[in-house]
Every structure is written in structure tokens, then in C-alpha cells.
Amino acid sequence: MKKTMKALNLHAVGDLRLDELPVAETQDDEVLVRVAYCGICGSDIPRVFDKGTYHFPTVIGHEFSGTVEYDPKGELTGKRVAVFPLLPCFECESCKAENYALCSNYDYYGSRRDGAMAEYISVKRWNILTLPDSVSLAAGAMCEPSAVACHAVKKLGDLTGKSLLISGAGPIGLIAAMWATNKGAEKVYFFDLDERKIKAARELGFYEYEDGIDVDVSIEGTGAGAALARCLKALKPFGQIVLMGNPSRGIELSQQEYWYILRKELRLLGTWNSSFGEIQNDWRDAISAMSERIITPEKLITHRIGINGDYMYAFEMMRDRTDFYQKVMLEVEDK
Ligand SMILES: [Zn+2]
Ligand SMILES: [Zn+2]
Structure with a gap:
């Protein structure tokens, strides 16, 4: 030795x-x-x-x-x-x-x-x-x-037939999408500021999110207020969102964005590590x-x-x- x-x-x-x-x-x-x-x-x-x-x-x-x-x-x-x-x-x-x-x-x-x-x-x-x-x-x-992604996806329960939007197409987001697909998610959408990450997500069989698409559930993976707001907007009434991204500063929502949570009676779930x-x-x-x-x-x-x-x-x-x-x-x- x-x-x-x-x-x-x-x-x-x-x-x-x-x-x-x-x-x-x-x-x-x-x-x-x-x-x-x-x-x-x-x-x-x-x-x-x-x-x-x-x-x-x-x-x-x-x-x-x-x-x-x-x-x-x-x-x-x-x-x-x-x-x-x-x-x-x-x-x-x-x-x-x-x-x-x-x-x-x-x-x-x-x-x-x-x-x-x-x-x-x-x-x-x-x-x-x-x-x-x-x-x-x-x-x-x-x-x-992988375990961090698994922990976040488990919060959403049964995903059979559901559409999922993930913000942030980094490794944890992509592994979460693989996991969600196995749990029955029908379509997994991503948005990310980096086009190359979206391209990689599409190559794995996932979709690029476009405004106007409504989703059942979401995972916020960036910790940025603007990304959270976009996820909240995309959710259907009674939708659930897992907050996974670790913010590097305060998160701010406009009144309009905050209303998405109230008016659609959304459920926000935190996740931490595994x-x-x-x-x-x-x-x-x-x-x-x-x-x-x-x-x-x-x-x-x-x-x-x-x-x-x-x-x-x-x-x-x-x-x-x-x-x-x-x-x-x-x-x-x-x-
Ligand atoms: Zn690490
Ligand atoms: Zn202890």
C-alpha cells in the first residue's frame, strides 16, 4: 500500500x-x-x-x-x-x-x-x-x-400521464427528467438560458418549453426568480412545483406572479439534498x-x-x- x-x-x-x-x-x-x-x-x-x-x-x-x-x-x-x-x-x-x-x-x-x-x-x-x-x-x-434528482422527483408522487416542466437543463435537471419519465411522465419540457443545454436535453428525448404550454407539475432547478415565475405561470390550476434550485440571492416575484400561486391554488414543495x-x-x-x-x-x-x-x-x-x-x-x- x-x-x-x-x-x-x-x-x-x-x-x-x-x-x-x-x-x-x-x-x-x-x-x-x-x-x-x-x-x-x-x-x-x-x-x-x-x-x-x-x-x-x-x-x-x-x-x-x-x-x-x-x-x-x-x-x-x-x-x-x-x-x-x-x-x-x-x-x-x-x-x-x-x-x-x-x-x-x-x-x-x-x-x-x-x-x-x-x-x-x-x-x-x-x-x-x-x-x-x-x-x-x-x-x-x-x-x-442522481440521488438529489430522485429526492426532488419523489415529492411529485405519481406522474402517470402528466406533463412536467423543469427549469435548468443541467445534470440534476436531466437526471430528474429521466427519473420522471420512468415514473410515467408523458412529456418533459425544459427551459434554460443556455441553448446548448436545451439541445442536449432534446437529444435525450425531452422538449424545449415554449410560452403558452400548460403543465401539470414543475421542478424549479435554477434558484432564479425569473425562472420560478415562468414555472408558476406555466402550471395548470392545482399544479405542484418542487423548489430545488439553490438561490444565490433573494427571490422576488411581482404581484402578478405571486397571484399565480393564489389564484391557481398551487402547491409549493421544498426539497433539500437527498x-x-x-x-x-x-x-x-x-x-x-x-x-x-x-x-x-x-x-x-x-x-x-x-x-x-x-x-x-x-x-x-x-x-x-x-x-x-x-x-x-x-x-x-x-x-
Ligand atoms: Zn455536489
Ligand atoms: Zn445531526
Whole structure:
């Protein structure tokens, strides 16, 4: 077993370095994962260039898959795995109800503690999910966006015969559309400011939304007031909308737009992250949906960049939107 590893280590805002770091020791409640893939999440861009992490330096990366290199108990060695990146406190009210994503005192791989843009990471056994042979490691690294999409779509209940409008055709929106189609949605429409994203959505069998089309249900995936207003306008009376996009500023609605909620008696539903409990577990559901090809998140990988390669290009490209991208994946393991 190697004693040191390469890792993308954030030393300060804007200062991301490929460092050679010691491989952290594996505790009894942990296993050592040899990382195969780690997706660059949209949230990693402000983390690197703007907001930073909770302390410096921090190895970033929280959307990952790999193979268990060492398990002190021997049970998982050699298994291909995905990892839930949130470490709950297990003590707060939310944790006691298995609502771990709502934990008031959590830790997190890749932001609050070292993450997975590294050759190795020791992770808690509790956070591990094994991947069946039918799910690739690349798809496995997309469990997080898949589980988030799954969590949002579940809020809408039975979709048989329904029309769905999604604002924002990024990876989570597209995976939500795949999921919704499997749950019976008849037609899934998208709007997005980026024409290229609409083109990609159409290639996956979805439709471009045009004003005047009424829909039964909607998912707002951008966190922008104008997008929310457009979704509210499109909904039929008694329609439901899931609010999924995380706003970067306040959301404002005009009186007219607000009236859509009142006059059409719309139902607004919030969604946050994903469930990872014994009973409700979006991650488990995402993996079985991948296995059955109900969702195919790996189709959304537009860039694969080796950890030794031009990783800074990937981050800057995402920041400046110089390329069209959906999912940018770091290939950590040398192939
Ligand atoms: Zn993420
Ligand atoms: Zn908690």
C-alpha cells in the first residue's frame, strides 16, 4: 500500500495545488478507498475561486467512486463503492428521525474535512454503498446528483400521464427528467438560458418549453426568480412545483406572479439534498435505477480529465463557461 498520494489541495481561495500528501490512517470504523472518479460539482467552483473551505488546506471533492483497498474488518476489500459525503452527528432531532441531510451539526468530505480529489480517502463504513457489477465506476461517481434528482422527483408522487416542466437543463435537471419519465411522465419540457443545454436535453428525448404550454407539475432547478415565475405561470390550476434550485440571492416575484400561486391554488414543495436512511434512501434507489438503466447519468459526462492532467483548466473552464459542459469528471486512477 502506498504511503503517499496525489491530491488536489485547496490552500487558499484560488490556490489549488496538486500535492503529494500522506495517505491518512484508516480507523476501525473506516475503510480505505482507492478513488476512481471524482466529479467536479458546481459547488466546487465557488469553493475554489470565491468562498473557500472551512479551513485551509482542504482536499476538495465529494462526488466520487472507487474500490476499497483496505478494510480493517476485511468485509469490503476489493468492492466497488460510492460514498455518501455527509457525516451526520447522529444526535440532533433530524438525525434521530434519519433525516441526515437536515442534520444541524454535520461534517462533510471535501468541504469541512478532506475529500476525494485524491488517490485515496478513508471514509466511514456507514457512508459506503457497494455498486453492483452493472453500474460503472463513472456512473457510481454520479450518485449524488442522481440521488438529489430522485429526492426532488419523489415529492411529485405519481406522474402517470402528466406533463412536467423543469427549469435548468443541467445534470440534476436531466437526471430528474429521466427519473420522471420512468415514473410515467408523458412529456418533459425544459427551459434554460443556455441553448446548448436545451439541445442536449432534446437529444435525450425531452422538449424545449415554449410560452403558452400548460403543465401539470414543475421542478424549479435554477434558484432564479425569473425562472420560478415562468414555472408558476406555466402550471395548470392545482399544479405542484418542487423548489430545488439553490438561490444565490433573494427571490422576488411581482404581484402578478405571486397571484399565480393564489389564484391557481398551487402547491409549493421544498426539497433539500437527498435521504440516506434505513427506510428512505435515495442513494440506494439511484444505484438500482442505474443498474436497471432507468437513469443513465454517465451520458452526461462531457469532460474527463486526469488528476495529473490540466485540472486547473477544468475548474477555470467551468468558472468561465468557455466550453459547453454537463459533468466534468476527474479520472483519479491511472488507467
Ligand atoms: Zn455536489
Ligand atoms: Zn445531526
